[in-house]
Amino acid sequence: MAAPRARTRIQARNSEVILDAALDVFSQYGFRGATLDQIAERAGLSKPNLLYYFPSKEAMHVTLLSGLLDTWLDPLRALDPEGEPVEEILAYVRRKLEMSRLYPRESRLFANEILQGAPRILDMIEQDLKALVDEKAALIRGWSAAGRLADIDPYHLMFSIWATTQHYADFDIQVHRVLGQSGDAPYDEAERFLSHLYRAALAPPGPGAR
Structure with a gap:
């Protein structure tokens, strides 16, 4: 069986233009509200x-969505087991906030998919995302057990970080108008x-607090 031919430069460029236009439309109208027209x-095609x-x-x-989820997981992957726990988590917060600043359309695309029940990426959430979150939750629990971090539920910590950072992309108009x-x-x-x-939430307990 012959190998598929590589795409030409024009084909690759057109694919990028289409996906960028689709990202604009999906992030604005959601999957159900978006149309091919x-x-x-938007793509000029x-x-x-x-x-x-x-x-x-x-x-x-x-x-x-497939490309986005992989990019979305990169900041969590960067959590370093050898680092100082509080600073590692604060760096994660900053990375997530920076992603909201740089990729607001992608954040809204992901939020819309989740609000619809994640029908197109549920497998990825249950496999790739869950595996990584479980791994980092175990790391955070270990830090807490060693007294290097407050005794805090790692899953709800991550949910909280996602909520407080992605809010600035998903509710961009509200944030800018209120402020x-x-x-x-x-x-x-x-x-x-x-x-x-x-x-303040992550600071480890003082001497004799345990």
Whole structure:
């Protein structure tokens, strides 16, 4: 059986343009609200041309989500067992906040999928995501048991970090309007606040506290 031919530079470029347009539309309207016509218009291509590269709206959505979940896990993978526990977790908070700042469309795409019950990435959540979270939860429990970190539930800690960092992407318009700010100003303030919040929550017990 002959190997599939590599895509040409133009084909690769068109695929990137289509996925970028699809990301715009999906992050704004969700999977159900998005249409192929909207994506084609945003990409500047005809609908038949769009379907030449991706056979369906769902194919584009799954391609985006598959790549996104792997990227989304990178900050958690970087949690270093050899590092200082409080500083490692604070660095994770900063990485997650930076991802919200740099990738707001991706964050909203992921949030929309989860709100619909994660029908297209449930296997990845139950396998890749859960395995990594379980691994890092065991690490955090070990730090707590050694007295290097507060006695804190690692799963709910991670849920809290996801909620407090991704909020700035998923509720971007609310954050900017309530604060009366534009650009990156909310992220700079959020980093200072969240660092203070989590440092206080994570501080290990003092001598004789255990």
